[in-house]
Amino acid sequence: MKICICSILIWLTVFLDVSAQDKLTVVKAKALVDVRNGQLITPAVIYCRQGKIEKVDSGPSIPADAVIIDLGAKYLLPGLVDAHSHLCHEYQYELEKIPGANIVTETAITDNATRALIGARNARDMLLAGYTTVRDLGNSGENTDVALRDAISKNWLPGPRIYAATRALSPIGGQFSKMTANARKTLVAKEYIEISGVDEARKAVREAIFNGADCIKVIVNNNQLSLNQEELTAIVQEARAANLKVAAHATNGDQPALNAINAGVNSIEHGYTLSAPVLKLMAEKGIYLVPTDRTGVPRYQQRIKRAQEAGVKIAFGSDMYYYDAQRNRGEVTVSTYHAYTQSGMSNVQVLRSATMNSGELVAGPGKIGLLEPGYLADIIAVDEDPLTKIETVEHVVFVMKEGNVISRRD
Ligand SMILES: [Zn+2]
Incomplete structure (x- = not known):
């Protein structure tokens, strides 16, 4: 894997900006994979604060002061x-x-x-x-x-x-x-x-x-x-x-x-x-x-x-x-x-x-591995629906760990 400069820059910027954790961050994408039930939730709107998932929603009303990360046509998975x-x-x-x-x-x-x-x-x-x-x-x-x-x-x-x-x-x-x-x-x-x-x-x-x-x-x-x-x-x-x-x-x-x-x-x-x-x-x-x-x-x-x-x-x-x-x-x-x-x-x-x-x-239960409220905001994104094309997990295009964006490739 080539590490692009932008990935490293994002890592440095976000890791130095601890105050960003207090803000509401909303990750949007085409869909998220509900791993527990084996289905897609569309569109995907995940509210994160203090490194955790606050709620998962498909509604349109995102607060005006939220930081929005719009991943367009991507599919979200738990880290x-x-x-x-x-x-x-x-x-x-x-x-x-x-x-x-x-x-x-x-x-x-x-x-x-x-x-x-x-x-x-x-x-x-x-x-x-x-x-x-x-x-x-x-x-x-x-x-x-x-x-x-x-x-x-x-x-x-x-x-x-x-x-x-x-x-x-x-x-x-x-x-x-x-x-x-x-x-x-x-x-x-x-x-x-x-x-x-x-x-x-x-x-x-x-x-x-x-x-x-x-x-x-x-x-x-x-x-x-x-x-x-x-x-x-x-x-x-x-x-x-x-x-x-x-x-x-x-x-x-x-x-x-x-x-x-x-x-x-x-x-x-x-x-x-x-x-x-x-x-x-x-x-x-x-x-x-x-x-x-x-x-x-x-x-x-x-x-x-x-x-x-x-x-x-x-x-x-x-x-x-x-x-x-x-x-x-x-x-x-x-x-x-x-x-x-x-x-x-x-x-x-x-x-x-x-x-x-x-x-x-x-x-243990309730901490990592699902995109559900209360879980850590560990979120990755891929280009295609992994429920039908699992090969896509070999090419992760976005990584968020505990609410911090680590890398992003559009
Ligand atoms: Zn071993």
Whole structure:
């Protein structure tokens, strides 16, 4: 994505003009997508003040002193929410040929300052692609996600609102493969908090909270090692006591996910081959599936179909962390919706997964992911009706975050 000068100018101007927040701002367009009900509301007239949506109306009587942003023939959507990002994490495709080379290279060579700057670049590109919120689930070095979150919230630099996990909690060895004892001692702690036993599980959550976590990411299984039921239950109890949600990375069959579900986590990340009974249990307990699919793998597609049949809420999560020489992080991330449509999800189901569902999973009810009164004024615009032509979300032409215009292309 080319960043046009006008986008940057708008960002600078608006971010410096805090008083604009007090004024009534009215965003007008041809239509808005009512994601909840899967229909268009025409014309779209959204009243915003103090960074929130005050009302959504189609009426003609806009107060004379309102600031009007007229987007003409565009279609409005809620700002996109990526429930599984890794902004400060970057792998190289060419290193994939050697098992384990990417994680060792990143942790041994890339220092925290560089990780934070990689995050700053990715955050900007994600926001311009339409992502106004992300839940950043670890692999950020030592708390660079928290530094990035705070820099963005202080308006030092542009980016989505970040819900940061800090280092992921994991079995011994994190997500590294076989390595020497010395290397393990040095490298694993840069990326993970290793757990063995209930006391360490509780301590790890407290450490993440001390480091500034907004949510807890737990790697339930890696290679032969899995956290057990008691450890996972302790993690969820500690997180709940601090009002934090838990995202559980679970792969390799049903058992790791079942342990996490029984512990009471909020979402299963990946769950590539979950069976129908496990998915049914998730639906009953209101636990989200964050599929993180990137391209169409048939067995992954089958489990998305099973999840939909079971009534599991699906939240979009890109799990994107590879460097792509052709496209920036925002462009690559938004393109992953193809994996969802290829799995049989309709356009409105995909849109719900990337707005309403991911918004509720990440921030709780009533805050982000819908264009309704009381929600934050996170609004994006596209050229065509995304309910019939979802490809249009790959070319977002307007981004407003919490009432501030970030970019606009006519
Ligand atoms: Zn991930």
